Amino acid sequence: MKEGKKKPVMIGFIVVCLGLASAIAYMSRPKRSGLDSVPRGQMIWVKCRNPDCGAEYQIDNKDYWEYIEKHRNPMLLSAPSLICRDCENKSVFRAVKCEKCGLIFFHGTVHGNFADTCPECGFSKMEEQRKSGHEQR
Ligand SMILES: [Zn+2]
Ligand SMILES: [Zn+2]
Known part of the structure; x- marks a missing residue:
């Protein structure tokens, strides 16, 4: 019976992980009508995925969400990419800065x-x- 129990546990674990990921995505997203309530002045990091560019810079959180709302593709769950201010490709995504090593x-x-x-x-x-x-x- 021991072997048979492993699989449901794994599936349960994956389900929890997926649930957690979507919960985080949901929570970190402003509410539909709440874009106005996103305060200006909070800077977030973005990074260019273009290997020839690799630009990293900060943008206003509000500008970011306004862009996301405008360019959101209902068919895609992932956030749309931003246009890089350096190489002008649509290859910039939200990033995070490590508080320890930067x-x-x-x-x-x-x-x-x-x-x-x-x-x-x-x-x-x-x-x-x-x-x-x-x-x-
Ligand atoms: Zn770039
Ligand atoms: Zn680090």
Whole structure:
């Protein structure tokens, strides 16, 4: 019976992971009518996926969400790419800056860890918050 039990556990684990990922995506997204309530002045990091460019820069969170709302493809679940201000390709995506080593990287770079685990030093803010019991709501 031991072997037979493993599979449902794995499936359950994957379901939990998927649920968590969509919950995070849902929570980090402003509500449909709430774009106006997104405050201006909060800067977020974005990064160009074009290997010849690799530009990293900050944009206003509100500008980002306005762009996302405008260019959202209802057929795609993922966020649309932004136009790079350096190479002018549509290859810029939201990124995160490591609070420890300052590296700018995309969420989910390190597989099997927290989405914001730094590929350089392994620091994860989510993990820190979970450990200290101050989970983001
Ligand atoms: Zn670029
Ligand atoms: Zn780091």
